[in-house]
Amino acid sequence: MIRLQKFLADSGICSRRKAEEHILAGDVLVNNKIVTELGLKVDEKRDKVYFKNKPVKIEQKKVYIMLNKPEGCVTTSKEQFDRKTVFDYINIKERVVPVGRLDYDTSGLLILTNDGDLTYKLTHPKHSIKKVYIAKVYGIPNKEKLERFKNGLIIDDYKTAPASIQILEKDNKYSTLRITITEGKNRQVRKMCDAIGHKVISLKRIEIDKISIGNLKIGEYRYLTNEEISYLKKICEKIIK
Template sequence: MGEERLQKYIAHCGISSRRKAEELIKNGNVKVNGIVITELGTKVDTDKDIVSVDDNSISESNKLIYIKLYKPEGYVTTVKDQFNRKTVLDLIDIKERIYPIGRLDYNTSGLLLLTNDGDLANKLMHPKYHIFKTYVAEVDGYISDEAINKLKNGVNVEDYKTAPSKVKLINHSGNTSTIEISISEGKNRQVRKMLDAVGHNVRMLKRISLGKIVLDNLKPGSWTYLKKEEIKFLKGNHEG
């Protein structure tokens, strides 16, 4: 392949997004031919140089992989967990190194995408890429039309106001309500915080779609490769 910027090469090898690769370099986790490199923009000869991350040599994967997983509750979406909790990678038995695009909370289930395409992962996690993420939420209490309208128009959460969202009531049952909510942002624990802001504690939260990509018939803990049209959607300029 010839010369390539070090952070770009790390992303192409499926180790991380390019932004995360820059952090790895700055933190001294990357070596080229046994020498620690901390300068961004360093070029490597991908045919000759030996690049290692955390002392593990890496090489470019010829096969880009795109997977959708039905994440069960009780799994973290980090590659490694400091508390030794189960990670989503424990559910996927392939030899290639992949990592999640974005996150789902430990107690949230549903659709999660994983890939070794660092450039695509970086693009999808960028704030300007507004792909609607749709969730089903079961909450305590009877959720009113007023609360639903507040969610639709945006609510104040900590130091920001959420963007308008799509919300519809699915049903009321006893002292619980179930809604479907679609957001274009993806801040930490955003749906839970939004519902808390209108006075409803979340009992259950499941992501059912990312734009045109849906869970389909996946069962909790199972996964499948994305179809060509799903990959095309992610690589296009769609907004959900």
């Protein structure tokens, strides 16, 4: 017996937290009855679960892929404005969900999987996982601005956690920065750069902890290696279930 939200996550429908939202919204039926309360446990073999009137089964084969997300696509399965989604760039039979998100105009490393436990733990707000970005910005941050960035900034009424920032290249108008954060707030890197007066021109995520985009081309994907999968599971071991 497992909780309904975990069942939905393990089936590749969505993340566990998103599943909770769908349950509360009445999108899930168990044995032909709408469930709107959290906490219900289901039997994987005996109970019949439907999501938006479509039957749901847990994927037996766990898959883990890495996509080099292009700019100009959204990290969702459905798009109301008919824009491209990350799922237009992958061709696998299993249903997977993104581990976290990248903004429409941000490119780079995105992990997708049907492993609900891994998704839940990697995106848990209490777990600090390093994410590395390359940002091209207007202007060149001075020492005082770099220190402010490193120590945390007030954006959207909260203070960001300490971060890392390094100038890789610079000229008269622009600079290229290597930025490392441990949070995943909405458009956080862009807002942090705005807060020190250097608007982002382009942004690419290149690493999640020790998992690197490497030489994977934009718009292409690959399966994670066994070593990469084992590493991700290892760093999640201390996360509470």
